[in-house]
Amino acid sequence: LSVDIASWNTFWNYAALANTSVDTFYDMDTYAASYADFESALIYANSTLPCSKIGVALITQNVNTGSPLSYEEVEERFTLVESYGIRRIAIWDMPLPAYWWNRTSSFLNISLGGIPPLQVQSYTLSPTEFDANQPANLNLNLTVKGGLPPYLYELLLDGQMFFATTAPEPNLTLTVPLGVLVVGNHTFSVIVTDQEDTTILTLNKTIVVNPDPQITLFTANITNNLTVDQSVLLQVRVIGGTPPYTYTWYVNGQKLPTSNTSSKIVIRNLDAGENQVSVVIEDSAGYTIITKLFTIDVVTPQTIITYSPTPSLSRSPSSD
CATH class of the missing domain: 2.60.40.10 (Immunoglobulins)
Structure with missing residues (x-):
């Protein structure tokens, strides 16, 4: 049994509710616009209710401005919830931005007692063949699964890191400008590190630079x-x-x-x-x-004209 409660209504006596057989109390006070109000509500709930019975209500946007909460704001609230050992949340409302799904997934992984191993799900790179003196612009699409976001993506060319970015999403889609590469074969790979410092390395992709024809x-x-x-x-x-x-x-x-x-x-x-x-x-x-x-x-072939004169007729002398 779960019940929504709120301290602004005197009907809800948190101390008395703590002694009931209700399984989970979802605290409506934590639907707060500011982090300070969210933290204050969570402190009060944790001081009056058993941690095992607390469900934290999370709001996706600032009710005062109508603006969606940023990834940093969402991460801050999830981190506080996890610090209390709370394992139940309620989110208002749909649709959820991508980073909410990823962070919620991580929270549930922890709640269920483990985080799936970080691994590469798909990895494509194109094109991978260029001529000399031609700028090499690559299209990278990498998807990982498991681990704990956000993820650090480090791009390597011939074993040397040349670009890095951090994103909460498990999918990285980039246009990678490598400039003009020397003739020959080059290797491209990506190192992915999650929040728990778990690291994986993709397979090498070969980039071929041909000499000018x-x-x-x-x-x-x-x-x-x-x-x-x-x-x-x-x-x-x-x-x-x-x-x-x-x-x-x-x-x-x-x-x-x-x-x-x-x-x-x-x-x-x-x-x-x-x-x-x-x-x-x-x-x-x-x-x-x-x-x-x-x-x-x-x-132009020459035209050759051949002239043959008509033979004259002669009379043979007759014999008398």
Whole structure:
């Protein structure tokens, strides 16, 4: 049996109530706007009622201003309740901010006799592959469970801590700007520490920084003195960067409709004279490079006219 009581009504004689068979008395006096009033009400309840029968009423917002209590204010009240060994609370009202759920969960863990072990629930990092001279901006999403909030999150790059933040929530979502990293592989991890100084370390994530792509445009065909009816096969070779690549081919500044993801192209119907070919290559990290102009000379075939004179007719002398 539980009963709500309040000292402002003389009907509720706390000393007399202490001797009843009621299991829990929820003290309405602790629905207080200020911490001082909350503390005073809790001291009075604890001095007149057995601790095992006290239930503390907690309010989510300042009744005088209508503003939600801050995490620090909530933490302060929970800490006082726990210092008295009180194991029952009532909260007014819904919906509860996220930090209320986390702090309430911690309170219940203590009330039930233990705190679940701190552990990683999920951990993602993306993207993890970049080109040299490209700023590495990572999206981190880490969720832990158990332990006692708030949590300290320490971010490590190659084993060295470069950023830290404290949050009451068990979920950390951040955009992490690492700047330009040197070419090669790097490790990323997070150390999480709860209020009880329990520490866990996430698995290492590997960040790959590729060298800038190098390109070579070549052909096995003869590219001088081609005729307009001849075709030419061109191919580009890419080393470095972050595959896959896309290729956009241009002839004399005009994009070819056959541009695609192929590193080879057959070009036909070139104009007579010098034709300038280039290709724009973009890797999956967004790095773009353009080849030097490749010249193909095309000549107009000469038309050869052959003249054959009509043979003259001659009369053979007749024999008499």
